[in-house]
Amino acid sequence: MTDQPVNYVIIVGPQGAGKGTQAAAVAPQLGLEHVATGDLFRAILKSDSELGDEVRQYYDQGALVPDDLTIRVLFAHIEQLQRGRPDLTGVLLDGFPRNAAQAEALDSALAERGEAISAVVLVDVPRDELMKRLTGRLICADCGATYHREFNPPASEGACDQCGGELFQRSDDTPEAVEKRLGIYYEQTEPILDHYREQGILIEVDGNREINTVTKAILESLKQRVSN
Numbered sequence: 001m002t003d004q005p006v007n008y009v010i011i012v013g014p015q016g017a018g019k020g021t022q023a024a025a026v027a028p029q030l031g032l033e034h035v036a037t038g039d040l041f042r043a044i045l046k047s048d049s050e051l052g053d054e055v056r057q058y059y060d061q062g063a064l065v066p067d068d069l070t071i072r073v074l075f076a077h078i079e080q081l082q083r084g085r086p087d088l089t090g091v092l093l094d095g096f097p098r099n100a101a102q103a104e105a106l107d108s109a110l111a112e113r114g115e116a117i118s119a120v121v122l123v124d125v126p127r128d129e130l131m132k133r134l135t136g137r138l139i140c141a142d143c144g145a146t147y148h149r150e151f152n153p154p155a156s157e158g159a160c161d162q163c164g165g166e167l168f169q170r171s172d173d174t175p176e177a178v179e180k181r182l183g184i185y186y187e188q189t190e191p192i193l194d195h196y197r198e199q200g201i202l203i204e205v206d207g208n209r210e211i212n213t214v215t216k217a218i219l220e221s222l223k224q225r226v227s228n
């Protein structure tokens with residue numbers, strides 16, 4: 001353990017807003033480690049540790065990992081990072097917290113350690129734009145090449161540019177399926193935004209612009225908040 005303070009920055013956004021892309025672009029420039037929750041669990045499951053065993057019990061039963069265990073896995077991961085990266089200024093959390101209960105659990109776990117969240121970045125894109133982005137994807141049945149009806153259309157409709165194969169839409173990408181996933185986000189994740197807005201740490205970034213423009217906006221707004 002080092003005495004160096006850790007900056008906890010959270011990135012939030014609906015599917016299709018480019019949150020993961022932005023997190024990967026922004027984190028290295030601020031000395032932050034991009035921590036996606038899925039990767040976190042994959043790493044601990046591979047490790048030969050007590051925490052790994054605990055997580056495995058839930059995975060094996062197909063059960064959700066409890067929030068307090070997720071938080072312990074996160075802290076263990078940060079301590080390990082700190083040992084290997086003396087230049088680390090903090091972490092950029094991607095995928096956690098996802099709902100109000102997790103946000104509160106994280107707040108109190110941090111408070112117990114005398115720590116707090118530095119900033120929460122919301123990459124926001126209007127819902128109708130997300131629908132357009134997420135339902136436009138087409139995949140070649142033969143070679144797997146991906147297209148987008150609007151943003152990256154094939155030269156001739158319904159046929160793959162590479163191999164001439166037939167293009168289809170995955171069942172996950174139908175308007176009904178996308179509406180359902182977005183609905184879960186707006187219902188569960190939006191309440192945490194109010195939680196952080198009240199704390200004065202929410203940064204809202206318009207994600208409906210060029211990728212690089214969004215990256216610059218996030219960097220600009222985080223610069224003053226992330227200390228090293």
Ligand SMILES: [Zn+2]
Pocket residue numbers: 140141142143144145160161162163164165
């Ligand atoms: Zn093809």
